[in-house]
Amino acid sequence: MKSIGVFSPAVNVNSAAVLSSIPLQMIYNFNIFYYVFYFLATFLMVIYKSQVFSFPDGNLALDLILLILMVILEVIRLYHGFKGNLTEEVVPIVINLVLTIGSMLLSLYYLLWQTYVLKADVIINAILLAIYGLEEVLDVIAVSTFARIYT
Template identity: 55%
Template sequence: MNRAERGASGEGPAAAGSAGLRAALNPRQRSSVPLQMLFCFSGAYYALYFLATLLLIAYKSQVFSYPHAYLALDLMLLFVMGVLEAARLYLGVKGNLVEAELPLAAGLLLTAASALLCVHFLFWQTLVLRVDVALGAALLVLHGLEATLQAVATAALVS
């Protein structure tokens, strides 16, 4: 088929572009773009949070008298939080992109668990510095925004 025949039959790049436009304007698409953007931002911020908190725990153990039992507990909780964050982001992104309510709801539950660990590092940690408060408060705000958008997206998928 030559170029003139493809243009006449509507199988050229313009036809492919209009089919993609129709797919992009599909009113049945229920995945949330703001939630997806927040997942990406939250993943990047959590990597920074994890590294900063790990370095802060090392700093506090050297400068202050940090009991070894509590040091081990805080490190263990930080690594548990890292695993929860990875699972939460995976399930949330998968549920949002595939438009499946079960992974999105599971991600919402893991968001609540991760927020509880964030509150631990914000208030209940053995030694809490001002930088801990700033980092933890920002992470808690991100978790609150994500939980709200996840609940809305899950409700939209269920209905």
């Protein structure tokens, strides 16, 4: 136990310190707004492409199903990220790290492998992948900080 002041009683400084990452929380909040834009833009582009181009059988359905799967994954991923960072727990952030890999793969699908890739697809997916990459770095830093302090 360390004493904080001359007249204060002995207080455990580790329990009083806030370890939550403000930059990580900021990128999570930005990700929410950007992902809403990303989803709407991608959905509208898929609709546009379905009207302008002819899709092979099943490809339109695959693009839409993967987009819905990506939304579900994003909600679960961000929930665990917010929870882990704010409660300073390692397990939810590790879950977020693993789910981010899945989100990155889905974003790569829309960047490289979907039926028709427009320039707008490339731009919005590159930005999303950059956000994911920054989140991964900040997640690893947060996990290492929490693990070092609490073990």
